[in-house]
Amino acid sequence: MQFFIDTANLDDIREATEFGILDGVTTNPSLMAKEGISGDKNVMQHYLDICKIVGPGKEVSAEVISTDFKGMVAEGKKLAEIHENIVVKVPMIRDGVKAIAHFSELGIRTNCTLVFSAGQAILAAKAGATYLSPFIGRIDDISWDGMSLIKEIFEIYSTAGYDTAILAASIRSPLHIVQAAKAGADVVTCPLSAILGLLNHPLTDIGLAKFLADHKKANG
Numbered sequence: 001m002q003f004f005i006d007t008a009n010l011d012d013i014r015e016a017t018e019f020g021i022l023d024g025v026t027t028n029p030s031l032m033a034k035e036g037i038s039g040d041k042n043v044m045q046h047y048l049d050i051c052k053i054v055g056p057g058k059e060v061s062a063e064v065i066s067t068d069f070k071g072m073v074a075e076g077k078k079l080a081e082i083h084e085n086i087v088v089k090v091p092m093i094r095d096g097v098k099a100i101a102h103f104s105e106l107g108i109r110t111n112c113t114l115v116f117s118a119g120q121a122i123l124a125a126k127a128g129a130t131y132l133s134p135f136i137g138r139i140d141d142i143s144w145d146g147m148s149l150i151k152e153i154f155e156i157y158s159t160a161g162y163d164t165a166i167l168a169a170s171i172r173s174p175l176h177i178v179q180a181a182k183a184g185a186d187v188v189t190c191p192l193s194a195i196l197g198l199l200n201h202p203l204t205d206i207g208l209a210k211f212l213a214d215h216k217k218a219n220g
């Protein structure tokens with residue numbers, strides 16, 4: 001399973017890259033706004049900075065703002081030209097599906113975002129999306145079971161033989177990451193805190209303290 005970091009914060013992206021387990025980055029307009037990035041030129045530069053930090057061969061999702069086919073295609077092409085790492089993120093709407101099919105014909109990688117149902121997942125795969133982003137946390141937020149959607153999509157994609165990778169998004173905790181891996185997600189995208197949270201186990205801390213204390217006793 002691949003690990004993407006879900007942020008536009010350059011320090012977090014640097015830290016995750018240095019940690020050595022990062023496969024990519026996902027951003028969205030809210031995450032870009034949170035970093036105070038606005039205006040076409042600054043947005044493009046920020047995506048380029050992210051691509052340079054993560055290095056070659058990593059996937060960086062950059063989301064289109066347009067909601068009509070023509071606008072999404074024009075924007076997506078501009079984004080894809082920034083760097084070979086860029087994956088064009090497109091919302092799950094009628095024109096979005098059409099744009100994904102178009103990008104797929106052009107060989108431009110896509111991430112279909114704002115996915116909340118198995119039916120939407122089928123449409124995105126049919127259109128040739130590279131990645132599909134079901135939003136686990138937001139489904140949990142309304143008291144439904146986000147992880148069961150990952151299981152359902154995994155079953156459908158396995159049965160139908162779709163190539164689209166399942167990118168579990170809106171991940172909020174280390175437990176979500178483990179559950180997504182069990183449910184068959186190809187990728188998880190999560191905040192740095194959730195990734196680092198996977199490190200934690202009290203027995204690891206107790207065990208290490210004991211090893212170091214015993215070593216000190218024996219070696220003075």
Ligand code: E4P
Nearest residue numbers: 006026028137138169170171
């Ligand atoms: C990533 O692709 C999504 O935009 C992101 O995971 C959404 O997360 P949120 O529901 O925590 O905003």
